[in-house]
Amino acid sequence: MKKIEIYKVLSNKQLTKDIYEMVLKGDGSWVTNPGQFINIKVTNKFLRRPISICDWSEASLTIVYKVVGEGTSWLSGLRVNDEVEALVGLGNGFTLDDKHLLLIGGGVGIPPLYGACKQLVKMGYKPTVILGFQSKDDEFYFEKFHELTDKLYVSTNDGSLGLKGFVNDVMVKNDLCDIPYLTCGPLPMLKAIYKTSTQNGQISLEERMGCGFGACMGCSIETKNGYKRICKEGPVLSSEELLWTKD
Amino acid sequence: MDKRLAVTLSGWELDNPVIPASGTYGFGYEFCEFYDINILGSIATKGTTLEPRFGNPTPRIAECEMGMINAVGLQNPGLEKVISEEFPKLQKVFNKKVVANISGFAIEEYVACAKAMDKQDIVGIIEVNISCPNVRHGGMSFGTDPQMAAKVTKAVKEVTSKPVYIKLSPNVTDIVAIAKACEEAGADGISMINTLLGARFDLKTGKPIIHNIMGGFSGPAIKPVALRMVYQVYEAVNIPIIGIGGIASAEDVIEMMYAGATAVQVGAANCADPYACQKIINNLPSLIDKLNIEKLEDIIGRAHR
Numbered sequence: 001m002k003k004i005e006i007y008k009v010l011s012n013k014q015l016t017k018d019i020y021e022m023v024l025k026g027d028g029s030w031v032t033n034p035g036q037f038i039n040i041k042v043t044n045k046f047l048r049r050p051i052s053i054c055d056w057s058e059a060s061l062t063i064v065y066k067v068v069g070e071g072t073s074w075l076s077g078l079r080v081n082d083e084v085e086a087l088v089g090l091g092n093g094f095t096l097d098d099k100h101l102l103l104i105g106g107g108v109g110i111p112p113l114y115g116a117c118k119q120l121v122k123m124g125y126k127p128t129v130i131l132g133f134q135s136k137d138d139e140f141y142f143e144k145f146h147e148l149t150d151k152l153y154v155s156t157n158d159g160s161l162g163l164k165g166f167v168n169d170v171m172v173k174n175d176l177c178d179i180p181y182l183t184c185g186p187l188p189m190l191k192a193i194y195k196t197s198t199q200n201g202q203i204s205l206e207e208r209m210g211c212g213f214g215a216c217m218g219c220s221i222e223t224k225n226g227y228k229r230i231c232k233e234g235p236v237l238s239s240e241e242l243l244w245t246k247d
Numbered sequence: 248m249d250k251r252l253a254v255t256l257s258g259w260e261l262d263n264p265v266i267p268a269s270g271t272y273g274f275g276y277e278f279c280e281f282y283d284i285n286i287l288g289s290i291a292t293k294g295t296t297l298e299p300r301f302g303n304p305t306p307r308i309a310e311c312e313m314g315m316i317n318a319v320g321l322q323n324p325g326l327e328k329v330i331s332e333e334f335p336k337l338q339k340v341f342n343k344k345v346v347a348n349i350s351g352f353a354i355e356e357y358v359a360c361a362k363a364m365d366k367q368d369i370v371g372i373i374e375v376n377i378s379c380p381n382v383r384h385g386g387m388s389f390g391t392d393p394q395m396a397a398k399v400t401k402a403v404k405e406v407t408s409k410p411v412y413i414k415l416s417p418n419v420t421d422i423v424a425i426a427k428a429c430e431e432a433g434a435d436g437i438s439m440i441n442t443l444l445g446a447r448f449d450l451k452t453g454k455p456i457i458h459n460i461m462g463g464f465s466g467p468a469i470k471p472v473a474l475r476m477v478y479q480v481y482e483a484v485n486i487p488i489i490g491i492g493g494i495a496s497a498e499d500v501i502e503m504m505y506a507g508a509t510a511v512q513v514g515a516a517n518c519a520d521p522y523a524c525q526k527i528i529n530n531l532p533s534l535i536d537k538l539n540i541e542k543l544e545d546i547i548g549r550a551h552r
Contacts, residue, residue, distance in 0.1 A: 002280045004522065046466055046519055047310045087521065089280075208306040208456070210317060211518040215277045216270065217293075217322045218308040218518075220301070227301055227322065232277075 001030050002089040002213055007061065009082045012075075015140040018067045019108060020076050021054070024084060028056035033093025034115030035184070035204050035236050038063070039212035041085040042071040048087060049075070050209050050231070052184070054111035055118065064111035064140070090212055091235050094182050094202050099125055102176055104167050104193055106132040106185025110141055112204060116182055121148045128176060129153070132167040132189065136160035168196040182236075194244050201239040205230055249532045251542040254288070254510050256487055257410035257435045259344065259371050261288035261510060264500060264543060265528050268491055268514035269294050269348035269374065269414075270319065274333040278517075279340050282525045291346040291438075291512055292329070292337070294376050295364075297356040299325035309447040309456040314466020314493070315515055316445045318459040321350055321379055326360050334369050344371030346438075346489075348414070350379055354402050365407035373409050374489075375399060378416030378441035379463075390416035390441075393428035400432035410435035412489060415480075417472060418444050426480040437480060438489040438512065440473045466515040467493045474506045481507025481548050495523060497530035504543065505550045 007024035015021050031053055038061065039048035049071045055062035067076050078084065094116050101120060105113040110131055120127045128151040133139050135158045145152050153170045154162030163170050167189060171177050177197050183190060184204035193201065207230040210218030214232030221228060223241040228234055252263035267275075269291040278284050302322030309316040323329065337345070347370040349360035357375060364370045377390035377399055389395045396413065403411050413429040415422055417440040426437050442463025447456045455461075473492020481488060490508025494500060495516040503511050516523035531543075540546055 002521075004281075045310065046312070046314055046515075047308075048519070208308040210308045210315065211271075211521065213277060213521060215273045215521075216308075216317065216518050217273075217302065217319045218317055219305060220307075220319075220322055221305060222301055 002087065003030075005086055005088050007084045007086060009078050009080055009084060010060065011080060012078050014076070015064070016138050019064060019138070019140050020067065021062065021064045022075070022078070024061045024063070025059065026061065027059070027088070028061045029058050030089045031056045031061075033095065034119055035093035035112040035182075036089075036091040037235065039087040039090060039209075040075065042074050044074075045071045047210065048212060050090070050212050052112040052204070052235070054114050056115065064108070064114075066108040087212060090231060092233065094204070094236050096120055096123065098180050100127075100179055101125070102128045102130070102171075102179040102181040104130045104132070104171075104181055104183040104185070106167060106189040107134070107138065109183070109185030109189075109204070112184050113182060114141055114144060117145060117148050126151060128179065130155065130167045130170045130176070132156070132185065133161065134158070166192060168192040171196050191244060194239055194242070195246050202236050203239055203242065204236045205234055251535060251540075252528075252531055253542070254544055254547075256372060256489070256510055259410070263288045263528055263531065264504065264508075264510035265524055266291055266346060266489065266510055266512045267517055267524055268512035269346070269376070270317075271514045271517040274329075275337045275341050278521060281521045284341055285343065286528050287343070287524055288510060289343055289346050289371060290337075290341065291348050291374060292333070293323050294321050294348045294350045294379065295323050295326055295329045295360060296321055296350050296352075297326050297359050299323065299328065304458045306456060306458055307462070309462065311445070311447065311464060311466065311468065313468035314464055315518065316447060316457060316462040316464050317442070318457045318462030320459070326363055330363060330367060334367060338369055345369055346372045346374045346412070348374045348376055350376040354399055357399055358402050358406055361403040361411070362406045365409055370409060372412050372436070373403065373407055374412045374414050374438050375403055376414045376441070378414050378418075390425065391419050393424045396425050397428040397432035400429045400434045404433040412436040412438045414438040414441055416441050417469075417476060417492075422476050423479050423483045426484050430484045430486050434486060436487040436489065437484065438491060439480060440469070440476055440492045443469055443472065465492070466519075467495050469493045470499060474502060477503060477506040477508055478550060481551060494527075495519075497527050497534045500527060500531065501534065501538065501540075501546065504546050505548070507548045507551065509547050
């Protein structure tokens with residue numbers, strides 16, 4: 001159900017130099033799938049800021065966001081009890097229909113996979129997780145994932161934590177290329193996973209959005225099954241429908 | 248429903264002057280989850296072309312101070328599907344007539360669209376877009392030359408008995424000349440203005456944010472430009488004007504009507520807030536009380552008297 005909700009900030013914590021975790025008090029009952037998102041009104045900006053749900057309960061939402069400009073910078077300055085207006089009930093999210101799934105997150109693409117991981121564990125499954133960061137200083141949520149699964153791998157571009165290299169290097173090295181996957185992160189990473197895996201995956205994509213709820217066609221991309229609005233039919237698309245190439 | 252809000256466009260009485268602008272409202276039904284869309288005066292439906300169009304590659308959107316740039320490029324399922332699928336879907340949730348926006352790359356395409364729209368009961372007005380800045384070889388080129396604008400107007404008028412409104416581009420030296428040419432060619436009304444051509448560049452990379460480099464700038468920032476142009480065109484023509492450009496509040500509606508608009512269209516505001524049109528309609532009665540306006544029709548063109 002799409003609607004506008006007012007949330008109250010319960011906490012707003014800095015996790016790394018530019019990554020923040022905000023817990024919001026308010027309706028979380030609309031969330032049906034991990035990977036859905038909310039579109040937050042930020043002060044003095046014309047458009048809202050789409051941010052994926054990291055975790056949720058009946059009466060709360062957790063978002064983990066990166067400060068990239070004035071809008072998210074404003075968000076990072078909010079204090080406990082401040083109010084946030086958000087358009088909620090947006091996006092399709094991940095479908096958790098497979099027993100054994102590989103979850104791969106890169107940087108600020110990691111948060112929606114935390115929600116997916118938590119749900120899968122609740123369902124009695126033990127997902128395998130790969131987290132990719134630029135460097136050790138950018139790491140967040142490793143401990144939180146570790147509480148959910150011991151099948152957890154990390155890579156950093158500079159080798160300061162885990163394997164030196166990219167998440168797809170972790171896949172190859174640890175024989176994880178034959179497991180259906182869920183992923184979110186920077187586009188080059190998503191494409192590398194697409195090429196490396198022998199399986200189909202669910203890929204969460206990012207686009208600059210106008211409305212965020214399917215009206216303006218600002219975020220449409222072409223797929224094998226016609227056009228898809230990232231905000232409405234996405235953000236999660238099946239790897240099979242993307243017009244990407246394996247080579 | 249407040250009778251004081253009613254306005255008439257070419258003999259068609261609207262409950263109120265608030266119409267979501269083409270391209271910002273899809274075919275209406277996306278907004279049903281937010282509010283009952285039957286409160287609207289009408290809906291200007293998504294720009295329809297003879298053939299289906301995907302539009303431009305992403306990024307198609309760039310935020311601006313007080314507005315946004317879009318370069319969607321007339322994405323639409325094409326005339327046939329709009330009539331066989333989108334209109335019936337809209338009719339299930341909307342019981343008023345629409346402003347059917349059509350676009351083309353050649354006069355024959357406008358004519359084909361107008362011919363088909365003429366047969367649709369749901370269509371109250373045919374709005375001819377000769378001002379899309381986001382497609383090459385056409386669209387806006389018809390809207391920047393008075394002779395071409397007149398040609399399209401005439402051709403469309405010949406194939407329909409429904410009122411024909413021409414949607415004008417602000418990206419011209421003299422919008423009055425184009426409006427006059429449309430009126431002389433038989434246009435029943437003018438919709439104005441479409442978006443202003445704009446661009447944004449990424450501070451870090453120095454590259455354009457929009458894949459197409461340029462796009463249409465809309466939102467509250469363009470309101471003064473729209474007000475000025477509506478004012479000028481109202482002076483020069485005798486056909487009704489639908490005022491478009493930066494409308495985001497009930498106050499904006501009043502101001503646009505003072506300039507000369509009979510009705511208004513709300514565009515970019517729908518992207519920032521899906522409830523924008525509802526809020527405007529809800530706020531109009533108390534605002535006209537406050538301004539001692541007896542009924543909205545009285546204030547059309549007040550700035551000229």
